[in-house]
Amino acid sequence: DIVLTQTPLSSPVILGQPASISCRSSQSLVHSDGNTYLSWLQQRPGQPPRLLIYKVSNRFSGVPDRFSGSGAGTDFTLKISRVEAEDVGVYYCMQATHFPPLTFGGGTKVEIK
């Protein structure tokens, strides 16, 4: 199974400042169809996960443009350009390229400093 390693585990950020989360895969996530099925999810406290980014860099409907995704192959990044209070929560990367199974990173907690 694909292992996704996220860093850092925790990211204390000052409001209005940027935040960056890394996700590294144990194998390339490029599918034979040419797509890379790497997504980012946000989980606010007490809430279900919410899709932010799909196929590396595509923002899902309703997601603010301060969220952006980038990367290729085995290395991926989620960036928040200016952290707001509502961005507090845990962020997960997820891969569907090598299905089954779907696998998730261990999560990165974003909190306000």
Next chain:
Amino acid sequence: QVQLVQSGAEVKKPGSSVKVSCKASGGALSSNTISWVRQAPGQGLEWMGRIIPILGIPNYAQKFQGRVTITADKSTSTAYMELSSLRSEDTAVYYCARGALDLGTEDYWGQGTLVTVSS
């Protein structure tokens, strides 16, 4: 508006089974998949399995093979996840999530169902 509404919290004895439902609205099951993902207290996300409702074909994570059964009723747009031989380690919040084939990921998630396994 896509919505996935799950059944309520359950308390089960070790060794018993639990069946959680996930009712979809807004055309959620039309040509998509439904995954089940669980989250133990304070832990990360763990994929359990997935079904293609229009075909009724499930895939299961190896860890849960033989203990989990995922089904779907197209007539009521409802998916089900049954987990048997429950043990305390199965205490978790169980989520259903729609897999959107065009996005290549799970786009909408249910609100979660807490299953507590305790004697």
